[in-house]
Amino acid sequence: MNLSTFLKWAGPLAVAALGLGCSTTTINTTEPAVPTARRDMLADQRVTTDGSLARAVRVRGVNTATDAQGHLKVQVEVENTTRSRKSFTYRVQWFDAQGMLITLPTATAVPRALEGGEVGYITATAPTPQAKDFRILFLEPVTR
Amino acid sequence: MPPRFRFLWPAALAALLPACSGPKTAYVEPGSSRLVTTLDQVNIQDFAQAADTMVASLIDHLINPGQLKTGVAGEPALLAISRIQNNTGQQLDTDLLVKKIRVALLRTGKVWTSTTIAFGGPEDPLAAEEQQVLRSSAAGTNRRPDYTLSGKIIEDRARAGNIRQTAHVFQLSLTKTPEGIAVWEDEKTIVKQGTRPAVGF
Numbered sequence: 001m002n003l004s005t006f007l008k009w010a011g012p013l014a015v016a017a018l019g020l021g022c023s024t025t026t027i028n029t030t031e032p033a034v035p036t037a038r039r040d041m042l043a044d045q046r047v048t049t050d051g052s053l054a055r056a057v058r059v060r061g062v063n064t065a066t067d068a069q070g071h072l073k074v075q076v077e078v079e080n081t082t083r084s085r086k087s088f089t090y091r092v093q094w095f096d097a098q099g100m101l102i103t104l105p106t107a108t109a110v111p112r113a114l115e116g117g118e119v120g121y122i123t124a125t126a127p128t129p130q131a132k133d134f135r136i137l138f139l140e141p142v143t144r
Numbered sequence: 145m146p147p148r149f150r151f152l153w154p155a156a157l158a159a160l161l162p163a164c165s166g167p168k169t170a171y172v173e174p175g176s177s178r179l180v181t182t183l184d185q186v187n188i189q190d191f192a193q194a195a196d197t198m199v200a201s202l203i204d205h206l207i208n209p210g211q212l213k214t215g216v217a218g219e220p221a222l223l224a225i226s227r228i229q230n231n232t233g234q235q236l237d238t239d240l241l242v243k244k245i246r247v248a249l250l251r252t253g254k255v256w257t258s259t260t261i262a263f264g265g266p267e268d269p270l271a272a273e274e275q276q277v278l279r280s281s282a283a284g285t286n287r288r289p290d291y292t293l294s295g296k297i298i299e300d301r302a303r304a305g306n307i308r309q310t311a312h313v314f315q316l317s318l319t320k321t322p323e324g325i326a327v328w329e330d331e332k333t334i335v336k337q338g339t340r341p342a343v344g345f
Binding site for chain 2: 067068069071089091104105106107108109110125127128139141142
């Protein structure tokens with residue numbers, strides 16, 4: 001093998017090997033298309049940047065309810081469309097009537113796993129009655 | 145391959161390497177998925193997760209149904225922090241859990257927390273001193289807590305082969321005073337399995 005042939009193949013192979021070793025993770029989001037609370041299934045708006053996660057963990061629907069004290073409750077129905085256990089994390093962000101993010105020390109990413117074909121529910125209660133909107137971020141596990 | 149492309153692949157590789165290897169030290173958002181996760185310790189994300197669950201449970205089962213009663217009309221219910229027992233093998237500052245809950249409850253507008261009446265002494269000694277002065281004067285009486293928050297953090301370990309499992313159980317109770325009746329209780333268990341510590345979860 002001469003030098004030019006070696007360089008022709010070694011480069012792509014090395015790049016492919018590196019790609020396997022450091023995969024990227026990006027976020028999918030789900031949020032209401034019409035930013036007002038309803039008690040039934042919500043029309044949601046999704047931004048998908050990680051297609052494989054969106055296919056594996058499919059959001060089937062979002063429903064909300066507001067109770068007497070004004071706290072918004074959200075329930076997201078998710079389905080693992082694969083045949084094997086799928087882990088992911090999610091984060092719930094709350095926004096007030098002006099669209100401002102409500103920050104709290106309890107806000108955190110929550111790890112979750114669904115068995116193959118399992119349908120699960122993610123439920124969240126707004127921390128304050130001022131929370132009128134929400135956004136849920138889905139992310140692949142980023143363990144390294 | 146033309147000579148001018150001979151250095152193209154090595155250059156591409158060199159460009160990829162910095163993108164894949166992260167910085168040695170970096171700031172990480174406390175609510176992100178990229179925090180260090182260890183088996184032997186209660187990590188900060190575990191406290192946040194437990195606190196989030198507890199606050200949601202308090203809102204769902206006590207505040208929303210209108211079960212939270214206040215001793216003074218027009219004011220939120222007053223909460224005092226009682227003993228939060230650490231039954232784990234590590235030294236923990238239980239405020240990592242309790243403070244998050246206090247902040248979140250305060251934001252609901254339904255609960256205030258006393259800083260002068262607490263298990264183990266007042267959190268704010270100066271405020272407690274002022275309260276003593278007020279109590280000794282003819283001006284009036286101090287407000288007593290309507291509820292106390294107590295709890296326990298428990299650890300359970302198991303091992304199968306080289307897989308280790310640690311469970312941290314967070315138990316909290318809200319007791320109505322002076323009746324001494326637990327009007328709300330909940331438990332959150334966080335289980336971790338693995339062979340070694342990791343970044344991310």
